[in-house]
Amino acid sequence: KRFPVYEKLNQVRKDVIIEMVFNLGYSRLSGFKKMFAALERKDYDEAANQMLDSKWARDVGERARTLAYFMRIG
Numbered sequence: 001k002r003f004p005v006y007e008k009l010n011q012v013r014k015d016v017i018i019e020m021v022f023n024l025g026y027s028r029l030s031g032f033k034k035m036f037a038a039l040e041r042k043d044y045d046e047a048a049n050q051m052l053d054s055k056w057a058r059d060v061g062e063r064a065r066t067l068a069y070f071m072r073i074g
Contacts (some may be wrong), residue, residue, distance in 0.1 A: 012074050013044070020035045024056055040068045048072045056057055 006017055020029050035050035048068035051057060057064035 011074050016071050
């Protein structure tokens with residue numbers, strides 16, 4: 001309910017969101033407004049770019065790059 005676009009994603013991209021919720025929590029993940037806007041447009045490259053352009057990505061390092069890769073390729 002908090003992220004309506006979630007239901008429109010394939011399972012791989014849903015799993016990326018689940019991992020991000022686990023790491024960030026709902027409130028901090030909701031701050032990824034540009035990523036969610038890109039997901040609504042089905043612009044998965046931009047969604048991945050937005051994931052990587054964050055404090056979260058700098059904090060988790062390689063895991064963020066892996067998740068961004070899965071967001072891109074679905």
